[in-house]
Amino acid sequence: MSESYWQAVMNSGMHVPRDRPLDELTTELVAMLGHPNPRWRDDTAYPLLASWIRDGEYDDLLVGLGDGIARGLRNGLGGDGDESVLRRSFSALVLGEIINRDNNALLLSSRPIMRWGDEATSWLVREQDLRGWVHGRGWAHAIAHGADLFGALARSRHLAQMELTVMLDVIADRLLAPTKYVWRHGEVDRLAYTVIVILQRGKVPLNILEPWIARLGAGVRPARRRGESPSEWPTIEAQNTSNFLRGLYVQLALGVQGLPDLRDDAELFKDPPTNRADLLLAILDQIRAESPWLFTPGSGRRTLPPGP
Structure with a gap:
C-alpha cells in the first residue's frame, strides 16, 4: 500500500483498518520492519504493530504472530554492515511486545515463550552487526532492542x-x-x-x-602472559x-x-x-x-x- 494509506491509519488513532483483512495488513507491516527507510520501519510498522498487540487485536493469533516474528531474528544472521540487521533488530522489538502482552494478559502457556526465548538467546550471541545509529537508515540498535526483548522475557512468569x-x-x-x-547509544543502560x-x-x-x-x-582487566608483547587496552x-x-x-x-x-x-x-x-x-x-x-583500597565498602 502507499505511504499515504499508512499515514492515514496513523492519523486515525492507529486503529486497525476495516477495509482489508488483518492478516494482509500484518504481512505488509512485518515486511516493513526491515525497510531501509526509517519512516516505514520506525515511524509506521513498529508503532502500529506494537499498538495493535497492546490493544489485544492479536490475542487469538499471538502464538502464530510470535513464531512469524521470531523467524525475522534469523534474517541474514551473520551479516555485518548491510541492511539485514534492520529486520532482525526490529523483529526483536516486536517479539518483546508480544511477550509483554502475555505478561499483561496471561494468555499463553510456557511452550511458545520458551521457544521464543531460545530464538532470542541464539540470535543475540550470534549477532555481528552491533551498530546503533546508521547514517541514512536510522536506528539499527540490535543490542538495545535485544535488551528490551530480554527484559520482556525476564518478566515472564514462565521463567x-x-x-x-x-x-x-x-x-x-x-x-x-x-x-x-x-556501544554509545544507550545500549549498556538498557x-x-x-x-x-x-x-x-x-x-x-x-x-x-x-x-x-x-x-x-x-x-575488563588485561591478561598478558609473560613474554607476550603488550597490545592496546582496553x-x-x-x-x-x-x-x-x-x-x-x-x-x-x-x-x-x-x-x-x-x-x-x-x-x-x-x-x-x-x-x-x-x-x-x-x-x-x-x-x-x-x-x-586510582581507588583507595576498600573505599567502596565505606561509601x-x-x-x-
Whole structure:
C-alpha cells in the first residue's frame, strides 16, 4: 500500500483498518520492519504493530504472530554492515511486545515463550552487526532492542531460576565477545536495566550472581602472559563491559522504576532487589580492581549508598 494509506491509519488513532483483512495488513507491516527507510520501519510498522498487540487485536493469533516474528531474528544472521540487521533488530522489538502482552494478559502457556526465548538467546550471541545509529537508515540498535526483548522475557512468569541464569550468561557472553563497535547509544543502560529486572525477580541466588559479576570484571582487566608483547587496552569489548558494570552499579544504587504500561511492574519494582548491598559491593570490587592505582583500597565498602 502507499505511504499515504499508512499515514492515514496513523492519523486515525492507529486503529486497525476495516477495509482489508488483518492478516494482509500484518504481512505488509512485518515486511516493513526491515525497510531501509526509517519512516516505514520506525515511524509506521513498529508503532502500529506494537499498538495493535497492546490493544489485544492479536490475542487469538499471538502464538502464530510470535513464531512469524521470531523467524525475522534469523534474517541474514551473520551479516555485518548491510541492511539485514534492520529486520532482525526490529523483529526483536516486536517479539518483546508480544511477550509483554502475555505478561499483561496471561494468555499463553510456557511452550511458545520458551521457544521464543531460545530464538532470542541464539540470535543475540550470534549477532555481528552491533551498530546503533546508521547514517541514512536510522536506528539499527540490535543490542538495545535485544535488551528490551530480554527484559520482556525476564518478566515472564514462565521463567524461573534456570532460565534467568541462562539469560545472565548470554548477556555476559555478548558483552565479552570481540566486537569492533563501541556501544554509545544507550545500549549498556538498557542491558543493565534488563539485569535489574532479573534481580528484581529474586530467583537467582547470590552464589550465582557474584561469580557472574566477577567474570565480567575479569573481562575488563588485561591478561598478558609473560613474554607476550603488550597490545592496546582496553579492547572495545572490555570498554563496553566496563561501562556496563558502572551502569549496573548506578542503577542498583539509585533505584529504577518499572514501565508504566506493564501491569505488574509497580509491584515488581516496589522494593530493591534481594542482596542489593552485597551486589553493590561485588560490582565495586570489580570497578576498583580495574584501576587499582586510582581507588583507595576498600573505599567502596565505606561509601556504600543507602537503599532507595
